[in-house]
Amino acid sequence: MIADRSVALIRHNFAVMAAEPGPIVSRIVMPLVLITLTRPLYAAAFGSAAGSAQAVSGMLVMFSLMAMSVVGLSILTERLWHTADRLRAAPISPLEMFAGKATPILAVLVTQQIVVLAYGRVAFGLRYTSPVLLGGTVLIWGVMLLAVGTAVGTMARSGGALSAMVDIGSLSITGLGGAFVPLALLPGWARALAPASPGYWAMRAMNGALTGAAGPTLQAWLVIAAVAVLATLIAGVRLRHGWGRQAV
């Protein structure tokens, strides 16, 4: 019965996404377009293989961060549509509700990354030395995006506020992390600030996974996981107290 209720919510949330697929489609297609357009630039600066790696991993980080709008919107709309209270009034546990809500979103986040990485392989012959490290990076980065996106969704008061938070936040994290402009070309102050950006650790994990360097990848995973835990705590506090009610 527990699995049944979560499965019911998972199917329902996939149906809701399928009914309005625009935001998800754009988050998947846009990085492919920009990879295609920017790769020659990166290749000219760093060589073919390194340029392809920068284009693919950089755009993956940037647009996966922007996909937090999909996460945040799915949380925010539950409140705007007053369906959050309907779910909470149903005989479903918080864990079942979390599983039912998080699974489809995580699937979207992971799918987006897989599509981008597959495009890099097919279009530019990018080689992934360690599929295990790459798979782990995709998963843990997806979990962090889910957690941060949820926290943002619980803090935004409207769709406009959510867009602003995600756009500004994701571009800042992308820029500081060296995902758009490679770290070596950033100004000194930005390079000094870079480790404060989760994007920096995502790029580090991606590059480590591409080259098979386990040490830097695992170190990056730890930082990304810590950000995910922090965001989960924030989201938890907001869900418990920030929506104006005290759950039983």
Add this chain to the structure above:
Amino acid sequence: MLAARDLTKHYGAVRALDGFTLDVAAGEVVGLIGHNGAGKTTFAEVVTGLIRPDRGSVTVGGIDVTRRPRVARAQIGYAPQEFGLYPAVTVRQNLTLFGRLYGLRRRALAAAIDEAAIDLMLDDVLDRPVGVLSGGQKRRAQAATALLHRPALLLLDEPTAGADPVTRSALLAAVRTRAAAGAAVVYTTHYLPELDELDATIAVAAGGRVIARGDRASLLSGLPSRATVGYPDGTSTRLSGADPIAALVDVLMSGPAPSAIDLHRPSLDDLYLTLAGAGHDR
């Protein structure tokens, strides 16, 4: 079926519930009436476990709502005042979700959806997105999500607010059917004639508590009737009190012949204005 005892809930300095006590038996429809802010919606939210009371207890079918919330919620069908449906997906998809959350599966779920669709005249719009429905259709769809699993307790918070006569008629018929089948119903409304149609007993809420409770006749018996006697010269005499009929007879026997007599029996509106108004002033 529902036993709420001495419920108290504060929001800062605001006392939303102040010793709210209400019992509802299986098969009984209780019309819960009162001003906005009287505590009706807060009460419904406590019963469904959406908010925790500061004090007091609620049991549904003998199950404590705060101690075993999921078991208690499984017995409740709740239609809140505000629309709480997914507009992007169809009525059927909404009903399927809520049916599954309440334990309905496959054939039982399909049969429950069909039944609710017929009862609430939704069969023509089952496969339309909720977002394109009219207000009345949304009201009926929302009520259907509450009725679907045949709950032992139905909590309907202003289910006909802004609804057209067709929607109102369908909803009232569905509520009557479910009550006849044994469901306890708490029906919050500002449209008091609906309570007559439901043959409901009455609970008047004011200041976060129930200040009057009983059947319609007993509650109205304490209210004065009124009679107005008009005369051909344009003057009129207003008679009121415990027995205005006797006063009217006296006037007819002793005075000039009237041109018009208007006899006003106390209604639920009078009860509402008298009791809830008094509570509102407190």
